[in-house]
Amino acid sequence: MRPSRILTGLTQPAIIFYALPWVMVLLILGTITQRYAGLYVSEHLFFSSFIFWFRGVPLPGMLSILALLGVSLIAKIILKSPWRRPMIGTLITHLGALLLLLGGLLTAVTSHEGNMVLAAGQAQNFFTDYHQRELVVMKNGGVVFTCSVAQLRKGDVIHDAALPFQLSLQTICRNCDLAREERLLKLSELPPNKTDEANRAGIAFNLSDGLASRDYTALESAPPVEIKRGKDRYGIAIQKHAYDLPFAVRLDELREDQYPGTDIAREYQSLVTITDGAVHWQAPIRMNEPLRYRGYTFYQAEIDQVGPQRLSVLAVVRNTGRVFPYIAGLVMAVGMITHLMISRKIAP
Amino acid sequence: MKKIKKILALLFCLFALQAQAADLDYATFRALPILHDGRVKPIESFARIYLTEISGAPTLPDMTAPQWLAEVLFDPAHAMQRNIIRIDQTPIVQMLGLPPRADHFYSYAEVTKAFEAQSAAVTMILQKSAEARGAVENDFINRYAAVTDFFQLLNAAAIIAPSHAAITPRVAKTFNLPPGDLTALDLLPHQTDITARLDRIRRAKGGHIQNYNADEKAVAHLAFYLTNIQMLSDGNRLFRVIPSAWDNNWYAPWELITGGHGAPQTIELLNDWRGLATAYDVKSSDAFQEAARKIQTDSAVQTHAPIWKLKLEVYYQTLALIPWAVLAYGLYFIFFIIAAVRKNKISNLTAKVSIAAGLFIHASIILSRVLILGRPPVSSLYESLLYVSFIVVLLGITFRRRHAEFLPVGALLGAIILAISPIYAPQGDTMNVLIAVLNTNFWLATHVICITTGYGTTLIAGTLAHVYLFRPSEKMALWLRRLALFALLFTALGTLLGGIWADQSWGRFWGWDPKENGALLIVLWLVWVLHGRMTAAMNPHAFAAWLAAANIMVALSWFGVNLLGVGLHSYGFTSAAAWGLAAFCGGEMILIAALYIFASARNYRPAHAL
Numbered sequence: 001m002r003p004s005r006i007l008t009g010l011t012q013p014a015i016i017f018y019a020l021p022w023v024m025v026l027l028i029l030g031t032i033t034q035r036y037a038g039l040y041v042s043e044h045l046f047f048s049s050f051i052f053w054f055r056g057v058p059l060p061g062m063l064s065i066l067a068l069l070g071v072s073l074i075a076k077i078i079l080k081s082p083w084r085r086p087m088i089g090t091l092i093t094h095l096g097a098l099l100l101l102l103g104g105l106l107t108a109v110t111s112h113e114g115n116m117v118l119a120a121g122q123a124q125n126f127f128t129d130y131h132q133r134e135l136v137v138m139k140n141g142g143v144v145f146t147c148s149v150a151q152l153r154k155g156d157v158i159h160d161a162a163l164p165f166q167l168s169l170q171t172i173c174r175n176c177d178l179a180r181e182e183r184l185l186k187l188s189e190l191p192p193n194k195t196d197e198a199n200r201a202g203i204a205f206n207l208s209d210g211l212a213s214r215d216y217t218a219l220e221s222a223p224p225v226e227i228k229r230g231k232d233r234y235g236i237a238i239q240k241h242a243y244d245l246p247f248a249v250r251l252d253e254l255r256e257d258q259y260p261g262t263d264i265a266r267e268y269q270s271l272v273t274i275t276d277g278a279v280h281w282q283a284p285i286r287m288n289e290p291l292r293y294r295g296y297t298f299y300q301a302e303i304d305q306v307g308p309q310r311l312s313v314l315a316v317v318r319n320t321g322r323v324f325p326y327i328a329g330l331v332m333a334v335g336m337i338t339h340l341m342i343s344r345k346i347a348p
Numbered sequence: 349m350k351k352i353k354k355i356l357a358l359l360f361c362l363f364a365l366q367a368q369a370a371d372l373d374y375a376t377f378r379a380l381p382i383l384h385d386g387r388v389k390p391i392e393s394f395a396r397i398y399l400t401e402i403s404g405a406p407t408l409p410d411m412t413a414p415q416w417l418a419e420v421l422f423d424p425a426h427a428m429q430r431n432i433i434r435i436d437q438t439p440i441v442q443m444l445g446l447p448p449r450a451d452h453f454y455s456y457a458e459v460t461k462a463f464e465a466q467s468a469a470v471t472m473i474l475q476k477s478a479e480a481r482g483a484v485e486n487d488f489i490n491r492y493a494a495v496t497d498f499f500q501l502l503n504a505a506a507i508i509a510p511s512h513a514a515i516t517p518r519v520a521k522t523f524n525l526p527p528g529d530l531t532a533l534d535l536l537p538h539q540t541d542i543t544a545r546l547d548r549i550r551r552a553k554g555g556h557i558q559n560y561n562a563d564e565k566a567v568a569h570l571a572f573y574l575t576n577i578q579m580l581s582d583g584n585r586l587f588r589v590i591p592s593a594w595d596n597n598w599y600a601p602w603e604l605i606t607g608g609h610g611a612p613q614t615i616e617l618l619n620d621w622r623g624l625a626t627a628y629d630v631k632s633s634d635a636f637q638e639a640a641r642k643i644q645t646d647s648a649v650q651t652h653a654p655i656w657k658l659k660l661e662v663y664y665q666t667l668a669l670i671p672w673a674v675l676a677y678g679l680y681f682i683f684f685i686i687a688a689v690r691k692n693k694i695s696n697l698t699a700k701v702s703i704a705a706g707l708f709i710h711a712s713i714i715l716s717r718v719l720i721l722g723r724p725p726v727s728s729l730y731e732s733l734l735y736v737s738f739i740v741v742l743l744g745i746t747f748r749r750r751h752a753e754f755l756p757v758g759a760l761l762g763a764i765i766l767a768i769s770p771i772y773a774p775q776g777d778t779m780n781v782l783i784a785v786l787n788t789n790f791w792l793a794t795h796v797i798c799i800t801t802g803y804g805t806t807l808i809a810g811t812l813a814h815v816y817l818f819r820p821s822e823k824m825a826l827w828l829r830r831l832a833l834f835a836l837l838f839t840a841l842g843t844l845l846g847g848i849w850a851d852q853s854w855g856r857f858w859g860w861d862p863k864e865n866g867a868l869l870i871v872l873w874l875v876w877v878l879h880g881r882m883t884a885a886m887n888p889h890a891f892a893a894w895l896a897a898a899n900i901m902v903a904l905s906w907f908g909v910n911l912l913g914v915g916l917h918s919y920g921f922t923s924a925a926a927w928g929l930a931a932f933c934g935g936e937m938i939l940i941a942a943l944y945i946f947a948s949a950r951n952y953r954p955a956h957a958l
Contacts, residue, residue: 013883020876024869031865035912039860047860100844104858113855259386260597261588266386288791288853299855317855325857329844336837343830 010075019065019072026052026062038194040131048108063108070101089339096332103324111319112243115301117311123250123275127316128240133201133220137163138235149201149238164229165209167236175199178219187217201238243318246294247276254312256303268300270312285314295320372633376640377624378414378666379658381647383588383598385780387721388651390658391417392665393779398501402494403453404434406665420498421505421587422628428456428502435459435491439484443469456498463495503580504587507532507601508622510629513573519566529629531622532577536605539574546571582606589643590617591651617646657720661779664716669709670734670766676706677741677763684756703759707745710738710766721779724793728780729910730772732800737765739804751827757811765807771925791849799842799867803902805835806870810899813892817943820950825888829881832895836874843867862912866905873901893944900933 030046037045046052049061060068073094083091116127133149135158144162149172158167171187177200179188187202202219207227216225216236224235253271258264270285274293285291290299301315378392395413396406406413420427431453435441438448444462446454463470473485474492481489510529519525522545523538535542549564557568581602588598593611601618604610610618620643627635648655683699686692714725714734726735744758809831816824846867847857858864877894880886886894911926 013879013885016879017876017883017885020872020879024872024876027865027869027872030860031862031909031912034860034862043860107857260595261383261585262386264386288849290852290855297855299853301854315855319856322851322857325844325847325851329841329848332844333837333841336833336840340830340833340837343833 007075010072011080015072019069023065040196073098086342089335089342092338093332093335096328096335099324100328103321106321107319113317116314116316118251119309119311120251120254123248125245125248126242128242131196132241133238134241136237136239139232165207168206171204173202176202247274249274251312254310268303270300372636374414376637376644379662380643381653381658388653390662392662396665398497402498403432418628420501422509422625424502431455433459437484437487440488459495500584500586503584505625506577506581509625513570514566516563516566518563535574542571590614613650620646660716661720669713673706673709674763674767676702677759680759681756707741714738726796726800727792733765733769733772736800736804737762739801740808743808753815761807761811795842795845795849798838798845802835802839802842805838806898806902809835810896813896814943816892817947820947828892828895832874832878839870843871862909866909870901870905873898889947893940896940900936903932
């Protein structure tokens with residue numbers, strides 16, 4: 001098929017006419033799945049996938065359809081949109097929709113999000129991903145090796161120049177706990193939690209270095225597995241991926257304002273100090289009023305109570321595409337209003 | 349079980365026993381301020397909430413809610429004998445060993461005795477985790493909570509109510525007690541002396557009261573009364589009618605005294621309330637009204653809370669305007685049909701008056717809520733029903749000259765949505781405060797208003813599409829397309845604004861939350877039908893049929909996602925509503941299919957290319 005015919009084919013309205021019902025089907029399936037498997041699973045199955053497998057049959061996932069719609073929109077705007085007055089509203093609306101899709105693409109590719117849990121007086125210059133777990137090896141406290149848990153498979157053998165041993169992976173589970181089995185603590189797999197953040201990943205592995213070979217178990221949120229080789233102390237742990245910040249955030253005070261006479265929170269507020277090099281200043285982070293600095297945005301997400309200590313949970317996001325929905329929304333509104341105004345004038 | 353024992357102790361505290369419910373003037377009493385669930389509201393609302401919780405209705409056949417509350421506060425001995433605790437579930441009645449009754453009502457005294465008798469079974473249910481409980485057990489927990497709240501109310505004013513204790517002149521002189529019928533408030537400062545005296549009497553004469561003389565009996569009664577009041581009132585924080593002198597908190601009478609929150613202003617108010625209790629006790633309507641006025645003035649001076657707001661809420665609660673608005677819309681619809689058939693002027697005029705009255709009443713409901721709560725009109729599922737029904741009628745009125753069917757469809761839709769609204773206020777309309785993330789007037793006024801207006805516009809478009817299939821016309825076909833565009837504008841803009849709110853408060857524009865997906869579903873549906881029509885993939889009948897099905901999408905988005913019970917937006921989860929929703933969706937599908945077949949069979953082809 002000639003490229004020009006493909007391009008013309010992409011401008012056909014039949015694409016949107018047949019693609020949209022499938023988007024709606026995915027939307028409904030993904031929404032219902034959330035009740036049974038949680039958002040994380042549902043998102044991966046339906047919304048962030050190119051292919052959705054149904055009983056061995058590959059079907060287009062949300063990303064494929066959105067990509068198709070995006071390409072079709074671009075082709076239509078360039079090749080087939082009549083630049084005439086009666087169509088100007090439709091054209092502007094389509095441009096807005098395209099901007100929204102581009103923003104979505106940019107967000108999907110570039111954004112990082114996670115959280116930062118701080119106690120009063122505590123400072124931190126990194127935040128941790130919500131979902132991405134890593135197998136981390138530390139040497140005398142410094143990280144020498146990391147690998148995403150999602151990429152690891154049972155039977156994999158990890159060799160690395162930085163490591164004086166190799167790791168043969170025996171069990172990998174998304175949510176697990178330790179269970180006693182014949183006087184030994186072993187990983188026992190649990191059904192995945194609906195909220196992915198609550199899962200505890202675990203890896204059982206054999207560590208060997210030619211001289212000795214022994215089985216170990218690393219579990220998320222547990223102390224690292226300690227190994228001693230000569231004068232060096234190695235620690236092997238599973239942690240959520242950490243993103244470094246180019247500045248530090250210290251929690252000065254956590255305020256919770258409640259409706260009088262109740263336990264219902266009216267407002268949460270974290271008073272933080274940002275330290276960037278030699279400069280530092282104080283800023284509040286409130287519910288619905290985030291703090292933005294150097295491309296990072298800090299939101300007051302929730303307040304955690306661990307024993308007597310109250311912790312502020314700040315959601316941290318870096319998203320270069322965040323401005324797109326604002327512009328797209330405005331453009332689409334202008335487009336639709338223009339279309340309505342024009343169609344009112346030309347209608348009988 | 350401690351609670352049950354405490355509840356039972358009340359049964360033996362009989363000093364407050366006196367005559368039947370008093371016929372007093374409650375006009376000012378019902379508008380007195382009380383802090384409840386984080387908001388200062390009138391006694392009327394407070395009483396309705398608890399009467400609804402206990403009896404299932406906001407009024408009793410022979411009493412208003414404030415009358416009932418006054419009896420509970422100032423004459424608890426009678427209030428606890430009144431059959432008002434509603435227990436519908438036969439297994440609960442059987443488990444408690446209560447006599448079966450056709451009206452399902454039992455008294456506090458009966459229920460608490462049954463709790464004590466069946467304490468092992470009661471404790472077993474109370475100790476079960478929420479997941480392990482069945483529907484009947486959940487209902488039992490609900491009844492138990494109602495009885496616990498009733499207990500708190502029965503003791504809320506114990507400290508300021510006359511004790512009716514028989515105090516001999518000698519005892520009064522010994523303890524230097526003031527004259528008159530004393531309250532616990534008067535007696536508490538002497539409690540240590542009274543208890544010490546009773547100890548001496550016990551040491552001399554033993555523990556049997558029949559061996560005591562009149563003075564000694566009076567001392568024993570006083571000591572017993574004070575111990576009982578203290579035990580019953582401990583932790584009683586429900587009746588917060590005394591504003592703090594220092595901050596924005598309010599205190600219940602007992603909490604004020606024992607918590608050390610007293611100040612000259614608060615003591616003044618406490619004395620005002622004592623005056624009210626005494627006036628109730630002597631059944632003086634004038635004195636009761638006078639005491640209530642004094643409380644109203646003193647509270648207003650201290651809190652600067654506007655009295656008009658409290659009065660407005662009393663009117664809002666007592667007038668119960670929703671059925672009147674439904675009636676007015678219904679009348680409009682009936683007279684519109686009569687006028688259309690008979691072409692008579694009186695029916696036409698009656699229809700116009702009805703719709704004007706309905707809209708005025710409806711606007712008053714929404715405006716009252718905005719003024720009372722100080723926030724935009726939509727922040728709960730119930731409020732969205734009140735608002736969307738208003739929007740559909742308003743759209744009908746705005747476009748009534750464009751097409752004859754606009755207003756009747758708007759009025760009918762408005763009446764139906766408004767009529768089902770009370771289902772979504774199962775505990776009565778409590779006008780709750782908002783959780784932190786929703787507590788933002790800007791986003792409530794933009795995103796929520798926009799999206800609910802989108803729901804309303806989509807429903808109007810979808811319902812008119814039914815009408816079109818039944819009676820097709822070119823003009824209507826054109827309006828259907830225009831309305832679908834309007835609906836798309838509001839739903840798309842509302843959804844985008846929702847994304848922007850999410851970006852502002854949670855850090856992401858889109859999170860595939862069920863409510864977001866529901867809103868997107870309506871947007872995509874409208875985009876789909878509009879593209880189907882614009883590209884001629886759908887003929888006008890098919891377009892109307894698919895647009896009519898937008899009603900199903902709105903229902904799924906509006907109510908369906910709440911039934912899933914997941915996500916950040918699920919503010920009104922109800923399992924019973926699932927059947928109603930399924931019936932609506934099924935019925936709509938059958939109706940639309942039938943109308944489409946009917947329209948296609950008539951073979952009407954609009955001449956105008958749409």
